[in-house]
Amino acid sequence: MLKSLNPTGGLVGIWSEEHQVISAAKAVRDAGYKKFDAITPFPVHGMDDAMGLKASWLPWVTFFAGIFGCGFAVWFQWYVAAYDWPLIIGGKPFFSLPAFVPIMFELTVLIGGLSTVGALFVVCGLPKVNPPIIDPRLTDDRFAIFIPETDVGYNVEKIDKLFRQLGAEEIKKIAEF
Amino acid sequence: MIGRAPLVLGRKTFADITNDICAPVEGGTKRGWLSLFALTLVWAGIFFSVVGAIVCIGTGLMGISHPVGWGTMIVTFVFWIGIGHAGTLISAILFLFRQKWRTGIARAAEAMTIFAVMTAGIFPALHTGRPWLDLWLFPYPNQRGPLWINFRSPLLWDVFAVSTYFTISLVFWYIGMVPDLATLRDRAKDKVSKTIYGMLSLGWRGNNRAWSHYESTYLILAGLSTPLVLSVHSIVSFDFAVSLLPGWHTTIFPPYFVAGAIFSGFAMVVTLLTLVRTAYPQFQDYITLDHLEVMNKIIMTTGLMVGYAYASEFFIAWYSGNGYERYTFINRAFGPMSWSYWIMVSCNVLIPQLFWIKSVRRGIIPMFIISIFVNIGMWFERFVITVTSLHRDFLPGSWGMFHFTWADLGLIFGSFGMFLMLFMLFIRFLPAVSIAEIKPVMNVGKEGGGHHA
Numbered sequence: 073m074l075k076s077l078n079p080t081g082g083l084v085g086i087w088s089e090e091h092q093v094i095s096a097a098k099a100v101r102d103a104g105y106k107k108f109d110a111i112t113p114f115p116v117h118g119m120d121d122a123m124g125l126k127a128s129w130l131p132w133v134t135f136f137a138g139i140f141g142c143g144f145a146v147w148f149q150w151y152v153a154a155y156d157w158p159l160i161i162g163g164k165p166f167f168s169l170p171a172f173v174p175i176m177f178e179l180t181v182l183i184g185g186l187s188t189v190g191a192l193f194v195v196c197g198l199p200k201v202n203p204p205i206i207d208p209r210l211t212d213d214r215f216a217i218f219i220p221e222t223d224v225g226y227n228v229e230k231i232d233k234l235f236r237q238l239g240a241e242e243i244k245k246i247a248e249f
Numbered sequence: 250m251i252g253r254a255p256l257v258l259g260r261k262t263f264a265d266i267t268n269d270i271c272a273p274v275e276g277g278t279k280r281g282w283l284s285l286f287a288l289t290l291v292w293a294g295i296f297f298s299v300v301g302a303i304v305c306i307g308t309g310l311m312g313i314s315h316p317v318g319w320g321t322m323i324v325t326f327v328f329w330i331g332i333g334h335a336g337t338l339i340s341a342i343l344f345l346f347r348q349k350w351r352t353g354i355a356r357a358a359e360a361m362t363i364f365a366v367m368t369a370g371i372f373p374a375l376h377t378g379r380p381w382l383d384l385w386l387f388p389y390p391n392q393r394g395p396l397w398i399n400f401r402s403p404l405l406w407d408v409f410a411v412s413t414y415f416t417i418s419l420v421f422w423y424i425g426m427v428p429d430l431a432t433l434r435d436r437a438k439d440k441v442s443k444t445i446y447g448m449l450s451l452g453w454r455g456n457n458r459a460w461s462h463y464e465s466t467y468l469i470l471a472g473l474s475t476p477l478v479l480s481v482h483s484i485v486s487f488d489f490a491v492s493l494l495p496g497w498h499t500t501i502f503p504p505y506f507v508a509g510a511i512f513s514g515f516a517m518v519v520t521l522l523t524l525v526r527t528a529y530p531q532f533q534d535y536i537t538l539d540h541l542e543v544m545n546k547i548i549m550t551t552g553l554m555v556g557y558a559y560a561s562e563f564f565i566a567w568y569s570g571n572g573y574e575r576y577t578f579i580n581r582a583f584g585p586m587s588w589s590y591w592i593m594v595s596c597n598v599l600i601p602q603l604f605w606i607k608s609v610r611r612g613i614i615p616m617f618i619i620s621i622f623v624n625i626g627m628w629f630e631r632f633v634i635t636v637t638s639l640h641r642d643f644l645p646g647s648w649g650m651f652h653f654t655w656a657d658l659g660l661i662f663g664s665f666g667m668f669l670m671l672f673m674l675f676i677r678f679l680p681a682v683s684i685a686e687i688k689p690v691m692n693v694g695k696e697g698g699g700h701h702a
Contacts, residue, residue, distance in 0.1 A: 097457075110457040113263065113432070114685040115464050119457050128465035134473070152388065152397040161401050174406040174484055177476075178413040185417045185473045189424060192466045193451075196459040200452025208435035211428070211455055213263030218456070 079248035082220040083228060084206050085235035086242040090116055093215035096238040097122040100217055103234060107223040111206060111216040133191040134184045141183030145176040204248045218249055253694035256350055256687075258534040263688055269531045270429075270682045271436060281528070282677055289670035296663025299656055300375060308378045310656040316649045317639045321657040322376035325664055327485055327631045328513070329369030330411065331506075334478055335514025336362025337418060340425070341474035344467075349690045350543060353535040356683045357525060357675075358518050359422045364671040365517070366415045368664050373407070403487040410484040417477055421470045424463075427453045428685040482506040489634065496577040496638030499565070505558040509630060512551035512597070515544050516623035523617045525676060535682045538611055545610045548623060552601035555630070559594065573643055581637045585650065589629050589637065596626025628661070 087093045090112075097110050101124050110119055120127075153159075154166035164171065193199070210216055219231055228245065235243045257266070303310055313320040336358040343351035374383050386408045388398050398405055430450035437443035453459070483503035490502040519541060526533050566578040581590045600622045609615045641648045675681070 111455050112457060112460065113267075113455060114428070114688045115460040116457070117689065120461050123457060125458065125461050128462045130462055130465050131469060134469050148388070149400045153400055157394055157397060159399075161399055164401060168401055171401040174403075174480070174487075175400060175409050177480060178406075178409040181417060181473050181477050182413045185420060185470055188466050188469050189420055192424075192462055195462050196453075198451045198453065199448075200454075202447070203452040203454050205435060205454065211432040211435045212267045 079204060080220040080222050081245070081247050082218055082223075082226075082249060083231045083235070084216050084218045084244055084246055084249075085231075085238065085240035086207060086210075086214050086216045086244075087239065088214060088241055090215060092239055093217065094118050094122045096217050096235070096240070099234065099238055100219065104225055105219050105223050108217060108219040111210045111218060113211050113213065113215075116215070130188055130191050130195070134188045137187030138180045138184030141179040141181070142176050144183070145179040146172065149175060204246070206244075206246055206249060218246075220249070254537075254539045255694035256353065256537070256539075257691040257693075258537055261534070261691060266688055266691065267432060267436075267684055269534070270680050270684050270687075271433060272531060273529050273676060274433060274678060274680060275436065275438075278677070282673070286670070286673045286677070289666055289673050292663065292666025293670040294666070295659060296666050299659035299663055300371065303375055303656060303660075304380055308376070310654060311660075312652050312654050312657050314649070314651075316642065316647055317636055317651040319376075319635050319639060320651060321653075321660055322372045323488075324628065324631045324635050325661055326369050326372035326376070327506075327635075328628045329365045329372070329664065329668070330485055331482060331510035331513045331627060331631075332517045333362040333365040333369065333414075333418070333514065334482060334507070334510035335518050336360070336365075337414075337421075337474050337478040338511055338514065339518070340421065341471040341478065344471045345475060349693055350540055352686045352690050353537065353682055354518065354522060354540055354544075355686070356422075356425070357522060357536075357681050359418065359425070360675045360679070360681075361514075361518060361521060361672065362418050363415075363422055364668050364675070365514075366411070366418065367671065368668045370411060370415065371664075371667075372660075373411075403484065403491045406484045407488055410481045414477055414481045417470065417474055421467075421474055424467065424470065425683060425686075426679065427451055428455060428463075429680040429683060431455065432684055433680065479507055482510045489638075494638055494642055495571070495573040496581070496634065499562065501558060501561060501565070505555070505562075508551050508554040508558065509597075509627060512548060512555055513623060513627035515548045515551065516620040516627070519544050519548070519616055519620040520624065521672060523613050523620075525681065526613070529676075529681075532682065535687060541613075541616060542610050545604045545616055545619075548620070549601050549604040549610075552597055552623070556594075556598035559598065577638055577641070580641050581633055584637070584641070586633075586637050586640070589633050593626050593629040593633050596622045597630060600626070 085096065087096060093110060093112065094116060097108075097119060100108050101122065108123075110116070110123060112119065149172040150167055153168070153172075158166045160166075206216060206218065207214060217235070219226065232243055261269075308322075311321055313322075339351050339358040340355040340362075344355070374380050377383055377386075386398065386405070427450055430446050431453040434443060434446040434450045437446055483506065486502035486506035489497040490499060492498060522536050522541065526536055563578050563582075566574045569575075581587070600619055603609045603615070603619060609619070636651045640651055
């Protein structure tokens with residue numbers, strides 16, 4: 073996954089309709105390409121299935137980071153209130169768990185949320201300085217499929233023919249994506 | 250089958266949507282915007298002058314004294330934090346419930362949340378009296394022992410709740426905006442805006458392998474924000490409820506505060522969006538009258554909820570048989586500060602009931618006026634809770650009064666200046682409606698469309 077973030081050249085087909093690009097993605101996948109990607113202005117529903125992508129694993133990051141945040145809050149409040157400098161406050165026990173619940177919750181959310189976003193940045197290769205842009209319309213009203221030249225069975229003529237059959241309104245070769 | 254109201258009006262193409270939403274950002278600085286911005290800048294200037302005076306001279310400039318030690322600062326803090334809740338409710342909770350109508354208004358509402366929480370955050374920081382020592386609110390190893398903070402105090406829970414809320418809301422808002430910032434980058438004509446939006450968009454390119462993770466992150470952040478938003482105002486209410494003061498020491502506070510927060514926040518969203526729609530007519534197709542009507546229904550419903558809370562508090566004060574509790578409530582309604590109680594009841598419970606009438610619910614001017622009343626009413630609700638409980642507690646010998654000073658009024662008035670100034674900047678430089686989110690729902694409720702619905 074992370075390897076596909078390195079810039080490579082390849083061939084791009086551009087479509088103007090959402091449903092066309094979904095069927096194009098299916099066809100490209102059926103033709104045996106593995107590293108191709110779809111570039112769309114918004115998340116196109118059904119694209120993950122068409123491309124054969126597995127569900128994102130980022131929720132696991134949230135889960136474990138959240139558990140860590142909660143555990144850290146328990147440990148830290150115990151360390152502060154019961155170990156490092158125990159003080160009697162309001163006649164409560166040093167380790168007064170019910171009073172620690174709000175901070176446990178807040179740190180679960182904070183660390184869980186920030187770690188998920190951090191993981192998103194890593195997995196998508198963000199932030200990227202001066203990313204190669206195929207076409208400015210791809211964040212507006214056009215949809216594209218990009219097949220990198222490192223993909224199995226990459227062949228310009230074959231892909232060009234495939235894109236043409238799939239009704240691409242534009243096909244171009246790009247130096248890097 | 251009952252037809253669905255369209256979420257986006259008019260037959261639009263993807264490019265139309267992009268053009269419409271990017272227009273205020275790309276159209277250059279208009280005279281109208283500039284004069285309004287100058288106004289809010291001066292307004293915010295008043296706020297920061299008063300804040301400066303309070304920092305340099307001291308909190309004694311305000312009306313707080315014995316026995317009312319929590320005054321304008323706390324009241325206005327709770328007010329602004331409450332305003333923020335509507336944004337998170339719209340962006341996160343309605344997202345989880347798959348309420349597609351939220352799409353048109355989510356971005357602006359979330360921006361409102363961020364700015365409201367920023368405004369709110371100033372108040373407790375100043376309320377400490379020595380804001381340059383506010384670092385002491387956070388647990389850090391220090392040379393005083395180390396003397397740690399008291400994790401059993403609700404005031405400390407509040408520090409964590411508000412800072413977590415601000416951080417997660419900001420991240421949620423920003424992550425949601427990244428694809429739109431990439432659109433602005435790709436459309437930018439001049440080098441300066443290309444560089445700035447290029448940096449802000451983090452190099453987003455909209456490839457599906459990234460979208461797949463992005464959508465899952467967005468869902469997770471919505472899922473985390475949902476309990477978070479409910480927790481924030483609950484914890485704010487603990488500041489009061491965990492004390493032993495009559496009028497504060499009640500178990501109804503967390504849900505009562507959350508309902509009030511949503512109520513006031515929706516009113517602020519309506520106030521702002523009616524203005525945005527008037528200033529930028531192209532947004533009327535995205536922020537439709539149907540959206541506003543739904544929000545007005547929510548205002549009416551939550552207005553009834555707070556009305557129920559007021560009644561239930563009164564009932565419990567009598568039914569508990571606790572003389573102090575009963576006196577506090579009689580004093581609220583009929584004592585020397587009863588004017589504030591009746592402003593609260595009329596603005597929050599009575600006036601929103603006008604939304605039962607369809608023409609009021611769908612009229613821009615009536616809903617704007619009602620939303621202002623709700624904002625006023627909700628400020629007074631917090632005033633009633635904070636000040637009328639403090640000014641007469643157990644011993645008549647320690648009773649007192651609260652008097653506003655110019656600093657109190659300057660703070661309340663000025664805080665709107667800061668909030669509106671930030672909102673003006675938002676509307677000029679960032680996409681006020683989510684471009685990437687509105688495109689998938691643009692055909693909902695239309696003939697021959699809506700296969701996503």
